[in-house]
Amino acid sequence: MVIYLDERIGTGIYGLDRLLGGGFRKNAINIINGGIGVGKTTFGLQYALYGLNRGEKCVFVSFEMTEKQIVSDCKQLGFNEIENHINEGNLKIIHIYAEDLMFPSLDFMDLVKESLSTDEHHRIIIDPFTHYSMFLNDEKRKSLSSIFQNLREIGTAVITLEESNLLEANNGSVMPLYLADTVLHLHYLGFGEFFDRTIRVVKHRGSKHGEGLYPYKIESGLGIVVMASEHDIEKLTPTNQFDKQFKLAIERSKHVDKIGKSLAKRIELLRNSWSHKESPEYILEMILDSEKR
Amino acid sequence: MLIKKLEDTLDDLYETDGIEACILYRIDGIPIAVRTSKDSSILNIMFWLEKQISHVLRNMNKEVLTATTFDFKNNQVIITPSSRSTVLVTIIDPEAHQQLISIEITRAKSLINECVS
Numbered sequence: 001m002v003i004y005l006d007e008r009i010g011t012g013i014y015g016l017d018r019l020l021g022g023g024f025r026k027n028a029i030n031i032i033n034g035g036i037g038v039g040k041t042t043f044g045l046q047y048a049l050y051g052l053n054r055g056e057k058c059v060f061v062s063f064e065m066t067e068k069q070i071v072s073d074c075k076q077l078g079f080n081e082i083e084n085h086i087n088e089g090n091l092k093i094i095h096i097y098a099e100d101l102m103f104p105s106l107d108f109m110d111l112v113k114e115s116l117s118t119d120e121h122h123r124i125i126i127d128p129f130t131h132y133s134m135f136l137n138d139e140k141r142k143s144l145s146s147i148f149q150n151l152r153e154i155g156t157a158v159i160t161l162e163e164s165n166l167l168e169a170n171n172g173s174v175m176p177l178y179l180a181d182t183v184l185h186l187h188y189l190g191f192g193e194f195f196d197r198t199i200r201v202v203k204h205r206g207s208k209h210g211e212g213l214y215p216y217k218i219e220s221g222l223g224i225v226v227m228a229s230e231h232d233i234e235k236l237t238p239t240n241q242f243d244k245q246f247k248l249a250i251e252r253s254k255h256v257d258k259i260g261k262s263l264a265k266r267i268e269l270l271r272n273s274w275s276h277k278e279s280p281e282y283i284l285e286m287i288l289d290s291e292k293r
Numbered sequence: 294m295l296i297k298k299l300e301d302t303l304d305d306l307y308e309t310d311g312i313e314a315c316i317l318y319r320i321d322g323i324p325i326a327v328r329t330s331k332d333s334s335i336l337n338i339m340f341w342l343e344k345q346i347s348h349v350l351r352n353m354n355k356e357v358l359t360a361t362t363f364d365f366k367n368n369q370v371i372i373t374p375s376s377r378s379t380v381l382v383t384i385i386d387p388e389a390h391q392q393l394i395s396i397e398i399t400r401a402k403s404l405i406n407e408c409v410s
Contacts, residue, residue, distance in 0.1 A: 189319065189320075189321070189378050191376075191377045191378040192377075193376055193377055193378040193379070193409045193410055194295060194296075194299075194408060194409035194410075195319055195325055195378055195379060195409055196378060198319070198323075200323075212324075212325075212326075213319065213323055213324065213325050215296070227294075227296055228296075229294075229296040229297060229299075229300050230297065230300075231300050
């Protein structure tokens with residue numbers, strides 16, 4: 001059994017949660033980065049629907065599509081229940097042109113906060129953030145950071161972004177991806193083969209995650225389906241095969257001056273997440289040796 | 294499942310005597326699946342490969358080549374396109390049975406093509 005140490009939010013993407021240590025971390029900013037046609041909006045819709053179908057509240061901010069277009073896209077994918085969620089007030093769709101909003105300012109946050117029906121945790125989707133993320137200087141970047149902080153306080157956000165930003169992340173004029181807690185990169189090659197559409201976890205702060213390149217498909221009725229192999233999953237699944245070595249190291253760590261207690265806790269954490277096939281003996285020996293100095 | 298068949302194909306190829314690593318790359322140089330030991334010389338070749346794959350493939354395509362071999366001090370690297378979007382790279386011991394390895398690579402290439410096309 002896999003044990004997740006912190007609260008996770010299901011992404012709603014079939015096969016993805018297993019690669020993210022159980023899903024997105026709660027109250028985190030998650031950026032979905034990719035070129036045109038990779039399925040960024042589909043990702044956002046799936047994320048919303050997964051929560052809505054489980055009684056969660058959701059706000060979808062669209063800088064491109066109207067509510068009518070979003071509903072129509074959902075129906076194309078087979079997500080017909082979307083209309084019920086809108087009618088019941090569980091899903092709020094905000095359609096606005098980025099050019100009409102002063103940026104950076106907290107106008108954007110006011111807009112989101114006004115649409116919240118309760119104080120409970122919300123799923124927030126912003127699709128796409130591309131226009132907003134352009135023309136960022138240091139001062140504006142600071143404001144973006146504060147917007148992200150505000151979003152974290154009200155829920156768990158999925159923000160989609162055009163691919164070029166990944167490549168130019170450090171040139172000072174685009175979205176600094178380091179502000180996000182998780183960055184997923186979707187890629188579409190266009191050869192009609194199995195690895196045409198791939199997903200990669202670029203960053204997943206404070207969590208173990210899949211480090212490979214995983215193929216995915218966009219299927220009618222399902223949306224995005226990620227297909228990691230058993231071998232990939234095995235690499236992420238903690239094993240208790242080396243419990244004996246860990247127990248011994250925990251006992252020994254308790255005798256390390258001053259930091260003994262915290263070191264034991266850290267080794268316990270390592271034990272709970274150890275998924276490697278090789279024995280941890282070498283690493284444990286090295287840790288104990290270094291900490292004793 | 295296709296992905297399982299793909300993994301098994303690489304596992305089988307990696308078990309061949311004299312093969313030190315086999316890596317399936319996407320044509321833009323991003324590794325899809327890797328079978329290798331943690332030998333630092335192999336890792337160095339892998340770093341080199343990531344930067345070279347797309348360039349080598351472009352030239353192979355231009356010259357209509359089916360395989361390209363690079364000889365390093367202790368290893369030989371064989372690059373063979375396995376489908377329109379993937380390329381199979383095999384790192385071998387230069388003293389290994391070349392003919393046997395060549396047959397195994399051809400077999401693996403064909404299976405990979407079946408899986409991904």
